[in-house]
Amino acid sequence: MADVIWLVPTMPLLGFIILGLVGQLVLLPRVVVVVIGCGSVALSFAAAVWAALSYSGASVTDFRYVWTSVDSAGKYIEFGLLTDKLSLTMLLVVTGVSLLIHIYSIGYMAHDSGFRRYFAYLNLFVFAMCLLVAADNYLLLLIGWANVGLASFLLIGFWFNRPRAVGAARLAIVVNVIGDVGIMLAIFLLIVNVGWVNYSYFTATDIRPDPALLAATLLLLLVGAAAKSAQLPLYIWLPDAMEGPTPVSALMHAATMVTAGVYLLVRSAPLFTYLGDNLAWVQGVVGWVGAITALFAATVALTQRDIKRVLAYSTISQLGYMFLAVGVGANDAAIFHLATHAFFKACLFLSAGIIIHALADEQDMLKMGGLGGKLRLVATTFAIGTLALAAIPPFAGFFSKDAILEGAFAGNYYTLWLVGIIVAFLTALYMGRAFLLIFAGQPRSAAAQHPHAVPTSMNWTTAALALLSIVGGFAVFVPQLVDIFRSFGSHEELGFKFSLSAIISLAAALAGLALAYILYGRGQTSAPVPVWLRNAAANGWGVPWLYREGITDVVQAVARFVLVLFDRDFLEDVNRAIRNTFGGGGRLLSRGETGVLRNYALVVLVGVVVIVIYALAGGAR
């Protein structure tokens, strides 16, 4: 009965329709919103568990239907839902973590006037995410992909009366559409190259795609993955996305949605096998994008004051690890780290949510301090999350990060491995700093002296994720789970052994924690680092500046030019000139001579456009 998989996306869709549409016409009581919002995700999770338990081991596609005809009469693009080990693993992680965070949200959003709207959007997200991972082809994946982007836009801009949230939401959707466009172009290439967009095509025997086109396809898929998973240079939207409610940051911008890029690359892994030796560098590009992003984001995370932004940069950095894993062919480690990261990063964000809630919306770590004694439970869960993220055994992050570094080491990618070790050190350092700033020393503000109590539902869901952050890594000791992960592809069998790589990475992590203690352990709030260096890192090494000056402002200036100077002024002049020609002949000439300088410039521009078109036309022949 693996075909219960259709229930997984449709339950939250139903929830979205009821809450989003019916709820606008009828006033739904709060308890109904809770039952529908959380119940639909619970059913979805149950269906995913059922599908997993009754899974036979073969890859099955159900619920096929023809979306559109294409190319020639009788050829179709067909949609279907795919059940295999990868889609089931992702569905379990997505719906499981979603369920916990939905329950947590009941308390977190209790006093918000947009309670119903919040759960409607959250259900929309779960639906789109499940569609994304259950799709059996790239086009249906793109529909899910774009709709998680929509849900992200809606939830980042949830408090849409705040100007910062509005700007962050717009940035998020535009960058995400850049990623969508990458996938769209990849799909065109697939249609031209192999005439098909279904994944199953690439696991079939006896196909001979053109390797060069396939390389371009994979690089375009990488653009899509980098936009969704916030890799350089398309990471720019994720730190701002923290304007959304904290449970949303936990669910979408840490645990699940941003991992879609990793999923896409792992799903596309069979394509890499057709590349041949000449084009093997394409996979290396994936690894290097991940490694550079991991390093970049870790340095920025060291300098942030806002607790959520530390975690956001940390997420970018950890996603970089997963890209690195795909780049060295350790797909099993990538998905394993994806799962453990979902647990401990959600745990950290939910803990942060409790702290923010308790401190009446204070997010600045420099105004916290001394909370260890007052918020014991959250200090524990945050500590567990920190140790898991810093990759200290026996917490989950240790095993999954070790698997990635082991994969890099075993595959002879020593430079990537070294970057990974450095990032492991930095990770421990910035998480140690965050933990100590929040919990050690003395309270540095009035709010931190008297934190409020938080609802129980927030506490136990966070505790559940903390528990998963402890035990999640033990999956390497369960042979059945290791077999599942292995099916995603790897060099090295997933499993733990005391290798040189493991010892060095553990040493790096411990060194990071130790340095954090030396620098911040006694209530200090700043480390002895040159101011210019700290500012450079805090400002993202100038990348946001490049975006603003190099892209946003330029596009807006061109838009202004097109609309005001060309469309309004120049074409008006042309129209007037035509009228004058028919009216009083000679005036056209005199007008041209005395014309404003600007119009000459515009004539030149028109010339340039015509030349560009001519070049296109010339190449066509």
Next chain:
Amino acid sequence: MSGFGFNFDALFYLTVVLFLPLVGAVVALVFRNAAKTVAIVFAGLELLLAAGLLAAVLNADQLTVSGSMDWVTITGQTLDASGGKIDTPVALIRYALLADPLSVWLVLLTALLLLVAVLAPAYNNSPHRERDYVGTAGYYAGLLALVSGMLGVFLAHSVFLFYIFWEAMLVPAYFLIAGSARERGSPIAMRFILYAIGGGLLMLVGFIGLGAAMAGKNFGFNPDAWLLHLPGMTDFDPQAQSLIFLAIVLGVAVKIPLVPLHSWLPDTYAESPAPVTVLIAGVMSKTGVYALLRFGVLLFPTAAQQWQGWLAGFAIVGILYGALAALDANSLQRIAAYASLSHMSFIALGIVTGNANGQTGAILQMVNHGVIIAALFLIAAMLERRAGSRNLTAFGGWGNKRPVLATMFMLIALATLGLPGLSSFAGEFLIMTGAWQARPVYAILAVLGVILAAWYAVRMYQRVMHGAEREHNSPDMRGSELALILPLVLLFFILGLAPNIITRSVLDMLGGLR
């Protein structure tokens, strides 16, 4: 002589579909006090007839419903078996109508948008209400007559008939724009008509050239020469073909419009009342792309291939130009106008790719764009009525107290930006697949328009609904307004989730034509 088949039933049905709105226009002028009711009744009947026509086309052999009869006949000479000349009556002009998957979806769209336009409130936002003609019997008669003219363009099966309707639809359009525009009605209408007539003249030159070229090939006055898709019909001098093609294409480019022939568009779309814009932006722009497909690219495949780079280049410039202008525009209607310019250029790009994917996507996108742009201009009018202004600065933070309005506006903005899952994604997907197959650089450049679309559509939505809340007492969407918008919004979903409804028949048709 074959080809003179007289199929009364098909021709009669097509004629009723074609002229029913015109009859409605006359009836509306007679019963002046009930003009709106008359218009609604006739529009509803027209929609039923159009649906019937669709069913007939989809069930017909060759997916075609057509009929013709002689209109003007002269006496010509033909050769008999022994080589002697005998006098025979020969049709000079024939009244020939045809509906196939390329046209029938547009007929259905036209009927649907007519019903929307006559049901819509007059949206009388003019500062000069006292001399306004919106909502009068003449106004409704104008809408109905305009629709007959546009249906004629879609249904005509001879060049002559096509040209008559192409010019005839300008008459009601002129009076509608001049009479009802919000401001500066007559200069705007004058500019519109001058551009349209200029384009029409170029097209006429092309058709005369076509006739002359065919006469040179000893087709004589054979009336079938005026009909379309005859095998070997355009089998004459490639250079002449190329010039004729260019004249026709320049003529239709004014109506699509392609940049830089578009300067009639922003004022015409933005200053006309919403129901008039629904028909002009929603349907009349489609007559341009339809003619580009049927009388340009399908009739002259070789010449179309020869000019493909130029046409695709202008289409791509139009996509980016419209999107950039929409990004900077400051009123809802102007954003919608430039967005429409960008999207129409997308459709033109699909047509000039010359392949089945691009052209099927273009037909699908014509329907999608008609539905979306109608919804966009209607909701813009609803918002303007509430704010008392169309300027973006008059809005802000409206989402809080008007959830239904915000939801509908959101969905329309999402359809405008081509969210995967909604209708325009399906059309753009096929168009860009075709563009890639023609030349990858077309798709790579056109796709930038998709990114800009996300930017301007989200900007438009956020400037109205997001941001600091402005104190304003205007109400949420009323039931009557929702009833107008909701069917269009449902079509976003239906055509987005099952585009095969349209694409299958179009692909089968185009496959047969090749």
